[in-house]
Amino acid sequence: MLLSIESSCDDSSLALTDIASAKLVFHHKISQDSAHSVYGGVVPEIASRLHTKGLPEILAILKGELGDFTRLKAVAITTEPGLSVSLIEGLMMAKLLALSLRIPLIAINHLIGHFYSLFINQCEAIFPMSVLLVSGGHTQIMQARSEEEFLIIAQSLDDSFGESFDKVAKMLSLGYPGGPIIESYASKLSPTTRIHSLPLPLKDKHGFSFSGLKNATRLLIESLSSHDPSKVDSRLKVDSSLNESDKALVCASFQKAAIAHISNQVEKYLxxxxxxxxxxxxxxxxxxxxxxxxxEIERLCTRFGLRLHLAPLEFCADNAAMIGRAAIPEWQKGIFADSIAQEVSPRSTTNYLHTL
Structure with a gap:
């Protein structure tokens, strides 16, 4: 079996995958959402400290179920991209396990891991495939051409799709992570309610950009706000005086514009x-x-006659199960990292993950 570790941001996660069948044997994740919520986003130093606590806790749970680690054939670890102070915590654990158990270390690119979240518990991945990656750190259209080649077609020039949701939620004092909160508030709005029209970024250009949309949303919040000084959170510098109806209106307006931007760019690509x-x-x-x-993406796929693939909801966010699945082709090809090197990176990105 193959042990995988994920610590690229604020989720501590370990998984165990059967190499021959690609079946997920064990998966456990500790979320840090509550620790970061008060700040409206991830604080890297806090994330790092919590990984030092969370990763050993999960490893102890795994050892309790396995009894020992004699069945492990390799350790897979996310090495890029991500928060450096978070990545290093997982890497140190992975190196220690690989060296002490005398098994290979496999370095995995986090973005490639998200692609393989589609194929957890499946032996065969589908190539070629067009992929829209939307997360807290990235917004990209990729082509997964083969196990050896992933081509980035378009990516965000500034904020990511997920990050923009977090920042709008912070403006409204709604908490973190912003994605599910914004979506929940938007769903409260009556279908007959007229929402505000926000500008569509890069309408006639390729790529993604959410900074302008984020600013337009801020201006909308200010236009609806009472600007009561007593309602201003001095730490977050946001005005929370909007009533629940106005918050739902802002969330629905922002979400519609953000998705319209994604849809517009995907349509141009297709x-x-x-x-x-x-x-x-x-x-x-x-x-x-x-x-x-x-x-919306399902509508586009139907229009263009494409088969739509979606990762299970439990594996959409960062997780070690997708890292373990991504490591199987590396194991099969014998592509291993140097366990004692100071810097550990996935295979050469020259033809593995590159930008058009």
Whole structure:
């Protein structure tokens, strides 16, 4: 079996995957949402400290179930991209296990891991495939051409899709993570309620950008706010004087514009790349759990005659199960990292993950 570790941001996670069948044998994750919620976003130093506590706790649970680690054949670890202070905690554990058990270390790119979240418990992955990755740190359209080649077609110029939800939630003092909260508030709005029209970013250009939309949402909040000084949170610098109805209105307006931006860019990609013969399209990443986004991309896939693939909701956010699944092709090809090297990276990105 293969042990995998994920600590790229604020989730401590370990998984155990059977190499031959790709079946997930064990998976456990400790979320840090409550610790970061008061700040309206992830605080790297806090995330790092909590990983030092959470990762050994999960390892102890795993050892209790296994009895020993004699069946382990390799340790897979997320090494990029992510918060450096969080990544290092998982890497140190992975190195220690690999060296002490005398088994190989496999370095995995986090973004490739999200692609393989589609194929947890499945032996065969589908290639080629177009992939929309939407998370707290990334917004990208990729082509998964083979196990050896992932091509980035378009990506965000500033904020990511998920990050923009977090920041709007912070403006409204709604808590963290912002994605599910914004979605919940937006769903409270009556279908007959007229929402505000926010600008569509990069309407005639390729790529993603959410900074302008975020600012437009801030201006909308200010226009609806009473600006009562007693309602201003001095730590977060946001005005929380909006009533629940106005908050729902802001959330619905923002979410509709953000998804319209994603849809517009995906549609342009499908029109341009439709002759490549790629008939499969997927949405992955933590923000891919948004029901409205899924419905919009499903509409586009139906229009263009594509098969839509969705990761199970429990594996949309960062998790070690997807890292373990991504490590199986590396194990099969004997692509291992140096356990004693100071810096550990996935295989050369020259033809593995590159930008068009």
């Amino acid at each position: 029109k341009h790349k439709n002759n490549d013969g790629i008939r499969d399209f997927a949405i992955v990443g933590g923000a891919s759990s948004n029901a409205s986004l899924r419905a």
